[in-house]
Amino acid sequence: xxxxxxxxxxxxxxxxxxxxxxxxxxxxxxxxxxxxxxxxxxxxxxxxxxxxxxxxxxxxxxxxxxxxxxxxxxxxxxxxxxxxxxxxxxxxxxxxxxxxxxxxxxxxxxxxxxxxxxxxxxxxxxxxxxxxxxxxxxxxxxxxxxxxxxxxxxxxxxxxxxxxxxxxxxxxxxxxxxxxxxxxxxxxxxxxxxxxxxxxxxxxxxxxxxxxxxxxxxxxxxxxxxxxxxxxxxxxxxxxxxxxxxxxxxxxxxxxxxxxxxxxxxxxxxxxxxxxxxxxxxxxxx
Numbered sequence: 001x002x003x004x005x006x007x008x009x010x011x012x013x014x015x016x017x018x019x020x021x022x023x024x025x026x027x028x029x030x031x032x033x034x035x036x037x038x039x040x041x042x043x044x045x046x047x048x049x050x051x052x053x054x055x056x057x058x059x060x061x062x063x064x065x066x067x068x069x070x071x072x073x074x075x076x077x078x079x080x081x082x083x084x085x086x087x088x089x090x091x092x093x094x095x096x097x098x099x100x101x102x103x104x105x106x107x108x109x110x111x112x113x114x115x116x117x118x119x120x121x122x123x124x125x126x127x128x129x130x131x132x133x134x135x136x137x138x139x140x141x142x143x144x145x146x147x148x149x150x151x152x153x154x155x156x157x158x159x160x161x162x163x164x165x166x167x168x169x170x171x172x173x174x175x176x177x178x179x180x181x182x183x184x185x186x187x188x189x190x191x192x193x194x195x196x197x198x199x200x201x202x203x204x205x206x207x208x209x210x211x212x213x214x215x216x217x218x219x220x221x222x223x224x225x226x227x228x229x230x231x232x233x234x235x236x237x238x239x240x241x242x243x244x245x246x247x248x249x250x251x252x253x254x255x256x257x258x259x260x261x262x263x264x265x266x267x268x269x270x271x272x273x274x275x276x277x278x279x280x281x282x283x284x285x286x
Contacts, residue, residue: 042055146243147241148239149240150199156232157185163224166179167224220233
């Protein structure tokens with residue numbers, strides 16, 4: 001499928017998104033209020049304006065692939081879909097569908113979901129402070145102490161004999177990075193001199209980690225190390241003990257705090273409310 005055909009298909013999906021049921025409609029984030037200069041009118045359909053923010057809102061309702069496309073690429077297709085939406089909506093109003101019971105019921109459902117969404121977002125915004133995030137981070141660090149990390153290089157070859165030959169050159173003063181570039185079977189290692197960067201013990205296969213984490217800075221493994229990938233010569237460059245930073249775990253912490261805030265608010269509301277439950281047939285529960 002060509003690029004432009006794919007764009008057209010995705011814009012067609014935008015039209016379907018506008019006609020989606022209430023559950024999907026309520027997930028689209030409404031655009032922020034803006035002045036005329038920042039949010040210009042780009043079309044008028046029988047007196048009803050379409051603004052730039054309407055284009056942006058529809059783009060947000062598209063699949064992730066389309067959301068990554070430049071707005072200018074999608075614009076001609078989306079504006080046509082929005083004009084179609086306006087025309088159909090205006091036709092429906094002329095048929096008095098804005099007063100139709102089915103429409104009113106579905107609007108009430110959408111309104112309830114939007115109110116729920118905005119209510120919880122505002123509760124979270126007011127309750128989730130930077131101090132609270134930092135306090136939770138300290139708790140996280142206490143529960144997840146810093147782990148030892150090793151920065152190492154390796155040379156990967158297919159046979160033990162080849163590994164022993166290269167290890168002999170290393171022990172005789174050969175440049176490890178140069179030998180890695182010339183011999184390693186690891187594609188990335190040819191460019192980086194075998195550099196693997198920092199890693200934790202559990203991030204490498206056990207045979208490799210067992211040796212690497214016993215070496216001191218600057219040391220090379222005494223013998224080649226066999227793994228499922230072949231034979232390795234390992235050199236440790238640096239060792240550090242470093243906890244995860246707040247930036248590393250901020251998303252995890254804010255998600256946990258958000259869930260706690262929602263649970264607490266629901267608990268408060270349930271405690272203050274009178275809730276009556278019925279069976280599926282509408283009869284009172286006993």
